[in-house]
Every structure is written in C-alpha cells, then in structure tokens.
Amino acid sequence: MVNEGCLSNEDFLSKVSEFFKNENEQVVHLTAKRLVTHDPVEGNAEFDSVGNPLYDVSRKAQSIEVEKCSNEVYPILIRMWYGKRKCSTIVKTETLDKFWQDYSSVVKGSMKGLIKKKKKKTKASGIKSKKERK
Numbered sequence: 001m002v003n004e005g006c007l008s009n010e011d012f013l014s015k016v017s018e019f020f021k022n023e024n025e026q027v028v029h030l031t032a033k034r035l036v037t038h039d040p041v042e043g044n045a046e047f048d049s050v051g052n053p054l055y056d057v058s059r060k061a062q063s064i065e066v067e068k069c070s071n072e073v074y075p076i077l078i079r080m081w082y083g084k085r086k087c088s089t090i091v092k093t094e095t096l097d098k099f100w101q102d103y104s105s106v107v108k109g110s111m112k113g114l115i116k117k118k119k120k121k122t123k124a125s126g127i128k129s130k131k132e133r134k
Contacts, residue, residue, distance in 0.1 A: 005088070006090060009091060013099075013102055016106045020107075026082045029081050030078070031080075032078045034075075035074055075092050
C-alpha cells in the first residue's frame with residue numbers, strides 16, 4: 001500500500017489531477033470531514049453525546065434551541081485514494097475558500113465523464129403540445 005501521507009494543499013491539488021489520469025483503471029474516492037483531535041485523557045465533548053448532547057452535530061440539526069455549544073473552529077481533513085494509493089491534506093479555515101475553489105476546478109477539469117445527458121421527450125409532454133395546438 002502506497003500512502004503518500006498528509007501533503008500540503010498545493011501538493012494535494014497536483015496529486016488530484018494525477019489520480020484522475022488513471023481513473024479508467026480504478027475508481028477514485030474523495031472524502032471530506034471535520035478534523036477533531038481526540039484527547040484520550042480528558043475526553044472531548046464532541047465525542048460524548050450522552051454527557052454533552054448539545055455538542056452532537058446530528059442533534060443540533062434537529063433541535064431549535066441551542067443552549068451550550070462549542071465555538072471552536074475545526075480544520076477539514078480531505079482524503080483521496082484509488083486502489084492502494086492514498087493521500088490527504090488538512091485545510092485550515094483561513095484558506096478554505098481559496099482551496100475549495102481550486103479543488104473544485106481541478107476535480108471538475110479532471111473528470112472526463114461529466115457530460116450533460118440529453119433529456120428524452122416523454123409522452124406526457126407530447127400530449128400537452130397536441131392539446132395546446134387545438
């Protein structure tokens with residue numbers, strides 16, 4: 001297994017296009033998630049959904065009232081792999097907008113199969129047009 005480790009943002013973007021060159025051979029996987037460092041001694045409120053239910057992101061989406069929440073800013077971990085090759089990068093919140101624009105343009109430019117499909121005309125649309133003619 002070839003693990004290229006955690007790269008800088010610029011190196012990671014150059015690897016994205018390299019990984020997609022071999023996309024015909026294998027499937028390329030991309031993931032993004034919030035990076036929370038786990039403290040095994042004191043524990044994290046983010047991982048304790050029983051003791052601190054308001055820190056749980058899934059519950060926040062369902063509840064209307066937010067009493068106590070974390071104001072901590074988290075970096076984003078972006079991973080990419082195909083076959084046995086993998087690499088990742090950590091994006092700080094200050095550089096997230098610029099990275100996201102560069103990342104999306106590289107990914108969209110590298111994917112050759114992203115072609116708009118022509119819509120087929122359905123029978124319902126043919127019937128409506130006949131009624132409109134009368």
